[in-house]
Amino acid sequence: MTTLYPNAAQPGHGVFVENRLRHLVESGEVALRVVAPVPWFPSGSARFGRYAAFARAPLQETRHGIAVTHPRYPVIPKIGMSVAPALLYRPLVRHVEALVAAGHRFDLIDAHYFYPDGVAAALLGRRLGKPVLITARGTDLNLIPQHVLPRRMILWAANQAAGLITVCQALKDVLVDLGVPSGRVSVLRNGVDLAQFRPVERESARKALGLTNPTLLSVGHLIERKGHHLVIEALANLPGMTLLIAGDGPERSALQRLVERHGLGDRVRLLGSVPHDRLPQIYGAADALILASSREGWANVLLEAMACGTPVVASNVWGTPEVVADPAAGTLAAERTPRGIADGVRRLFQALPDRAATRAYAEQFSWDSTTQGQLDLFRKVLEGRTSR
Numbered sequence: 001m002t003t004l005y006p007n008a009a010q011p012g013h014g015v016f017v018e019n020r021l022r023h024l025v026e027s028g029e030v031a032l033r034v035v036a037p038v039p040w041f042p043s044g045s046a047r048f049g050r051y052a053a054f055a056r057a058p059l060q061e062t063r064h065g066i067a068v069t070h071p072r073y074p075v076i077p078k079i080g081m082s083v084a085p086a087l088l089y090r091p092l093v094r095h096v097e098a099l100v101a102a103g104h105r106f107d108l109i110d111a112h113y114f115y116p117d118g119v120a121a122a123l124l125g126r127r128l129g130k131p132v133l134i135t136a137r138g139t140d141l142n143l144i145p146q147h148v149l150p151r152r153m154i155l156w157a158a159n160q161a162a163g164l165i166t167v168c169q170a171l172k173d174v175l176v177d178l179g180v181p182s183g184r185v186s187v188l189r190n191g192v193d194l195a196q197f198r199p200v201e202r203e204s205a206r207k208a209l210g211l212t213n214p215t216l217l218s219v220g221h222l223i224e225r226k227g228h229h230l231v232i233e234a235l236a237n238l239p240g241m242t243l244l245i246a247g248d249g250p251e252r253s254a255l256q257r258l259v260e261r262h263g264l265g266d267r268v269r270l271l272g273s274v275p276h277d278r279l280p281q282i283y284g285a286a287d288a289l290i291l292a293s294s295r296e297g298w299a300n301v302l303l304e305a306m307a308c309g310t311p312v313v314a315s316n317v318w319g320t321p322e323v324v325a326d327p328a329a330g331t332l333a334a335e336r337t338p339r340g341i342a343d344g345v346r347r348l349f350q351a352l353p354d355r356a357a358t359r360a361y362a363e364q365f366s367w368d369s370t371t372q373g374q375l376d377l378f379r380k381v382l383e384g385r386t387s388r
Helices: 015-025 047-055 081-101 115-126 146-160 169-178 202-208 228-235 252-261 276-286 299-309 338-350 356-364 370-384
Strands: 033-035 060-063 068-070 111-114 132-136 163-166 186-187 214-217 242-244 267-274 286-292 312-315 330-333
Touching: 015 068, 015 299, 015 370, 033 081, 060 276, 081 115, 081 146, 111 115, 115 132, 115 146, 132 146, 132 169, 132 370, 146 169, 146 228, 163 169, 163 370, 169 186, 214 228, 214 276, 228 242, 228 338, 228 370, 242 276, 252 267, 276 299, 286 299, 286 338, 299 312, 299 356, 312 338, 330 338
Parallel strands: 033 068, 111 132, 132 163, 163 186, 214 242, 214 286, 242 267, 286 312, 312 330
Antiparallel strands: 060 068
């Protein structure tokens, strides 16, 4: 159960959750149904921009052999944070009880994202008498607990849950600081699909994109906290380099204006939203990935780039040092500023790691150990209930 999951209208939304569940199902040890609620919106007209995608999302679909349903729930922009779990829970419980009435049986609820998803899942589990596991992924713990009422609800859900997972040690530390016993929290990092993300023939990939200069790549939703604006400003101090930005979002126009203001129109290209299966070609064409985020749990783009042989320069935040932990992976910027990013790029290019070494580093992050960790935790929870 999660609101972070792709659908036909938003194929890139929450791909990192889908990837983890796909590998879990491929183990052959789990039968899985996904309930991925979508905010209610009245119109799918293009004039409503990204909100229209909510209306266009199907009510049900099958993705990679997994049955997915998308019940609608109300969202109150800006002022609805404190009531978000209740707004999500009410349609969720109606939907799941209808599934149960139709004959669907399940053993446990696997919830992704702590707030409001994990809180709503904990309420659902209490109502249905089912154990709940909650995975924290980033903003749900490194930002939302700053608000008093959400923090209390997160702690309540953590105490209700039969199991807790974080995607990095830094997020586990947040839960422990909130008062959750350390032994109740498992760290199961995200993995990378090493078959999908692999080195490509670089010259062909660069030719297809018309690249001739050393090339930097920034990937992610075009929002302020991803730091694309900092990478653009850093490029002004990196002569002779090209920057590709893959992603779309509300900051696109502002980023384009920033490019024009710095006179970088011939060196910066905004690629827009890129399908997941095209990313390996772009990673492979780049000389380095730059991730300038202010907050990250475990950034999947880092491992995706490394698996393609492309080293990274990343801001030193949250779980990122746990990913970029070897010179073969790349380097961490000393500060999250244009100057810090530019210095990090120069430092990386002074001793660029061999691309084969970067790929070899990424190979230790397959999904196998994460999948096994989930299965072990599921069995422990269910055996504990049976033995009562």
